[in-house]
Amino acid sequence: MVSPPGRDTVGWGIAGCGWVARDYAAPAIRESSNGRLLALFDPDADAMARIVGKDGAVRSTAALAALLDVPGLDAVYVATPNHLHRPIVEAAAAAGKAVLCEKPMALDLADARAMVAACNHAGTRYATAFDQRFHPAHQAAAALIRAGAVGRVTALRIVYACWVGATWSADNWRIDPARAGGGAFFDLAPHGLDLASMLLGEPLVRAEILGQHRLHDYARGPIDDGAMLVAATASGVLASLHVAYNCPEFLPRRRLEIMGERGQLTLADTMGQTPGGSLVLHDAAGAREIAVAGIGRSPFTAQVEAFADHLLGRRPFGFEPGQDLETMQLLATLRDRIADRPPVQGRA
Ligand SMILES: NC(=O)c1ccc[n+]([C@@H]2O[C@H](COP(=O)([O-])OP(=O)(O)OC[C@H]3O[C@@H](n4cnc5c(N)ncnc54)[C@H](O)[C@@H]3O)[C@@H](O)[C@H]2O)c1
Numbered sequence: 471m472v473s474p475p476g477r478d479t480v481g482w483g484i485a486g487c488g489w490v491a492r493d494y495a496a497p498a499i500r501e502s503s504n505g506r507l508l509a510l511f512d513p514d515a516d517a518m519a520r521i522v523g524k525d526g527a528v529r530s531t532a533a534l535a536a537l538l539d540v541p542g543l544d545a546v547y548v549a550t551p552n553h554l555h556r557p558i559v560e561a562a563a564a565a566g567k568a569v570l571c572e573k574p575m576a577l578d579l580a581d582a583r584a585m586v587a588a589c590n591h592a593g594t595r596y597a598t599a600f601d602q603r604f605h606p607a608h609q610a611a612a613a614l615i616r617a618g619a620v621g622r623v624t625a626l627r628i629v630y631a632c633w634v635g636a637t638w639s640a641d642n643w644r645i646d647p648a649r650a651g652g653g654a655f656f657d658l659a660p661h662g663l664d665l666a667s668m669l670l671g672e673p674l675v676r677a678e679i680l681g682q683h684r685l686h687d688y689a690r691g692p693i694d695d696g697a698m699l700v701a702a703t704a705s706g707v708l709a710s711l712h713v714a715y716n717c718p719e720f721l722p723r724r725r726l727e728i729m730g731e732r733g734q735l736t737l738a739d740t741m742g743q744t745p746g747g748s749l750v751l752h753d754a755a756g757a758r759e760i761a762v763a764g765i766g767r768s769p770f771t772a773q774v775e776a777f778a779d780h781l782l783g784r785r786p787f788g789f790e791p792g793q794d795l796e797t798m799q800l801l802a803t804l805r806d807r808i809a810d811r812p813p814v815q816g817r818a
Contacts, residue, residue: 483538484509497771538565570599579802597794611726623728633719654694659801672703683813745768
């Protein structure tokens with residue numbers, strides 16, 4: 471909780487000011503009804519300048535301790551490369567700050583557990599920034615499933631793919647195992663695994679995985695450029711998840727389907743960082759698009775508002791760190807299986 475009690479705004483800092491912070495997290499905090507962006511931390515002054523813009527109220531620092539010392543700072547949004555999540559979360563927790571940390575939580579399960587333990591020990595709130603939980607179409611789909619719109623669910627199918635070339639960013643840490651922790655699977659699958667759990671109301675527990683080294687020269691060892699998962703929940707729902715760095719972005723590549731005994735929900739272009747997309751219900755009466763309230767609103771904004779409301783004591787956040795650790799455990803286990811077994815080889 472923020473102190474003193476009775477405040478109506480959470481003071482935010484951001485650690486790591488690259489793509490996700492600049493284009494999504496910072497705008498979300500700025501347009502949120504209950505948050506204020508107070509300070510940034512990044513060794514790259516230009517990265518911070520791109521977020522600060524003309525906003526003289528936001529402080530920039532290249533020292534984490536200085537960020538954590540900013541008066542009124544309640545929460546830190548962690549958006550650094552993955553290997554830095556643990557030390558930053560631990561430092562923020564030790565300073566009594568709440569943390570919203572980007573996915574994947576950390577490089578491995580032990581680090582992720584240590585992060586949650588540090589927050590618990592300090593009495594601060596930890597959450598993983600699974601923004602897609604807050605996409606209105608995903609929330610509408612979850613509500614329709616709970617209301618029985620498709621009957622008993624039999625299967626969930628997800629495609630979440632993009633193109634990441636070797637020079638995708640100036641410092642492409644995503645293809646460096648020491649900083650990323652894995653390739654396309656480790657980067658993209660967390661969203662699908664988390665959404666499966668949210669939509670089905672139970673996690674995936676049995677899973678098989680194949681990774682591939684297919685199109686990109688950087689794809690080798692633990693860095694796959696595509697992976698396909700088949701899995702099941704304890705109650706018997708089957709799931710498939712195809713993630714890839716080797717999918718041209720002009721192709722249809724963000725799709726989520728939930729099939730049941732009486733119908734199917736199809737969500738197109740809802741997964742990802744941006745608002746929008748569509749939700750269609752197919753059943754015996756035919757197919758119809760479901761109007762989703764707030765579909766044009768950024769899921770990042772809804773996420774930071776929900777987290778801040780929780781810190782202000784107004785409502786539960788709805789997602790516990792234990793669930794994130796379960797997802798991390800499955801993610802790390804499958805990542806290790808890709809690394810241990812020869813991935814599907816053969817570049818055309
Ligand atoms: N939720 C999503 O949809 C989504 C999308 C993209 C990225 N992400 C996650 O967000 C995180 C950041 O990804 P990105 O694409 O923005 O990366 P990026 O490379 O664009 O930005 C990373 C930033 O971290 C900074 N940085 C490097 N070392 C640092 C240090 N020691 N202390 C503080 N900052 C440091 C870099 O200077 C850079 O500005 C990753 O964990 C990634 O998996 C999530």
